[in-house]
Amino acid sequence: MTPPQDQTSAKTGASRIGLGIVEFIIMIALMTASISLGIDSMLPALPNIGQSLQVANPNDTQLVIGVYFLGFGICQLFFGSLSDTYGRRRILLGGLAFYTVTLFAAAWSGSLFALLALRFAQGVGAAAVRITTLAIVRDCFGGREMARVMSYVMIVFMIMPMVAPFVGQVIVAYSNWQWIFILLGIVCAGLFLVAVFRMKETLPVEERLPLSVASVLSGFKTVLTNRITCGYMIGLTLYTGVICAYIVSVQQVFGEVYGLGDWFPIAFAATAAGTAVAQFANGYFVRSFGMRRISHAAMILFTFLGVVGYVVGMFGQPSFTFIYVLISIMLMMFAVITTNCMAISLEPMGHLAGTAAAITSSISTTGGVVLGGIVGQMFDGTAQPMIAGFTIFGVLSILATLWAERGKLFTHPGDTPALEPGMGHV
Template identity: 70%
Template sequence: MSTPSQPPLPQGSQRIGLGFREFVITIALMTASIAVAIDSMLPALPHIASSLNVPNPNDAQLVIAVYFFGFGFAQLVFGSLADAFGRRTILLLGLAIFTVTTFAAAWTESFTALLAFRFAQGVGGAAIRITTTAITRDCFDGREMARVMSYIMIVFMLVPILAPSFGQAVLTYADWHWIFILLGVIGAILFVWASLRMRESLPVSERLPLSVAAISGGFRTVLTNRITCGYMLGLTLFTAVICTFIVTVQQIFGTVYGLGDWLPIAFAGTASGIAVANFINGYFVRRFGMRRISHACMIIFTALGLLAVGVAFFGTPSFLFTYLMLSIMLMFFAVITTNFTAICLEPMGHIAGTATAVTGFVSTTGGALLGGMIGQMFDGTVRPLFVGFALFGIFTILAVLWAERGQLFTHPGDEPEMEPGMGGH
């Protein structure tokens, strides 16, 4: 409720002083910086391993994995800070940490130091992720949030589509250190843009006190909500899907199928499919609902995973089969995670920062551990990848059945509704 000295808060994207399209593009570019810091590294991993004398080729995956760990653990801290001090301050802090540690990584000559800076870079990315998701939840809710997140993901994915090609292009003319230098420049530009264009979305009257009791109360609210917890487990398993893919894609496309310099193009194709899937989801989600769409997708994803496992155990599948299977399954991944995130946060509007922190910590850290475990099982074949995908799908179905008390495709709060206006709610 607004105080007498404060006018009522505008709704939708106007809450932070942006038009709808500018809101989508701005939030997408902020979150895309997290993905660029991952995907641009893919073609550089062999170069980093060679330059820094990494003995085990699989250890180069740690450049990706430690980023995920820093990203996961730090969300617990920044969620409560965002609820206490507002979204904008923590967003700017995260962009500053991300930028400084990225420049620091550019000048290191030690693999251990590089991993430390990558962990810290992930910490900055966590603040960006927490605040941009909380800002979106502040401005939108329910199906409208799922729709907005789908459009954000379209823009979000256009950047990672180009990220491996960006990394490959840098390596053509310079060494891998320059990838970090250019990423630092991107972080600095985003910091300036956020400081000039974005207003605060959480008024002082709605902020939570920063105390052990308030934080533990928020965590208890999140962890005792059946819907939030069940879908958080699903998000964890599908974060493991994308982590498994990212940490092994260079070896699968490069070692198993010998693509070499064609890796960025192949990766761009799978990322394009994710962007298309989010566009389709954004178009249909208000008509059919988050649960109907995501539940159908998780079942089909699991069935495809089991099919791929069967084919892989009879020998290495053709590149065309593997590539099509990965591209289609990652399209389902995109729809599932977008809708699961909206369902997760729907009951948590009053503590969006804390809820985003808890769900983000569990899903990212758990997903990184599971994905890293599957990645370390790489044996020169695609079998570990597809077995992991199938198992993640099966356990996601079980988690959702628990959350929905055995009922799929519908929910009392997810009935068809009238089409709202395009600009917000």
């Protein structure tokens, strides 16, 4: 007999996993947020880590962040195929358990090398959590309902950059950096226990794929030859480039160009708050207007604002108020676009959601980091390179969307109102 956790039915939505919609969103959001916590909470502790581990070159402590991303990026493809073969629950629980153990172990690191090895391992565990939570959402929801749920999940994810550094700062102010890992480990251990007792399997046994080189290559071929998935994946890559360009440039633009000084953290947090508001609004309106209408309109507005900002900058340095409001609105559009693009890209994949989420996330993350880094290296003492990069990425994303949709924007043959919860069309 099939174990209870492997039994699924034709039910859709949160009922498929045996949870209420609110509990489902909270659980997925907290699991996703644990990945961000593993990055942002480390930032204030880097100098303390360097001193404690007697690191000769202070720049080497930056690897504490870098190797986490390395493990996270490389292993997403691996876990996508595994989750399509063995189910979401097993991979999620394994990832959470591994992540938790490596967090606790990092607190007892005696050297930078040992800490970096454990940080890479943490990235591996985080990759399993990231991919399986995306696939679980896709298993349970489709179309507009998926975009709505992902919007609410991403609200928590967007809030983390505002909260996590403050938490890390408080810990190092009153204790030592090891307690960051201990507290994160306690949080993840709690999430593991909740997942054990509350989360059921969402991928039926009959829909799973055999694990072989041929099946994996076949899955990759299916994903990479689907016009909708690839077109929106290109868009996600470009908008990942947007956020990466912002992160690497914002300190120089706000701090050096406009001399914001001690007000910089507050200004940065406020833009993050704006993206959270945009996610909430998207979750509220997407059921009425659809993913394509909202995301396509946001792309056009994003690109238009970029053009306006660049043209204004050609006549002299704009005021800080102008640049700040412009960037804040563009980042709100970014939040809406990325959530809906991810949902649209996964919509055609069905039981290949794990592989599709892995490929989409891995390619968009890697490509976006490269594109954002190029823009960051072009800083010339003004905001112009960053705004120009935003604008170019916006134009290219519209072209990629037009290609994916065969020349149409705002609509799609399946873009009609949902007839029942969990079954909304794209």
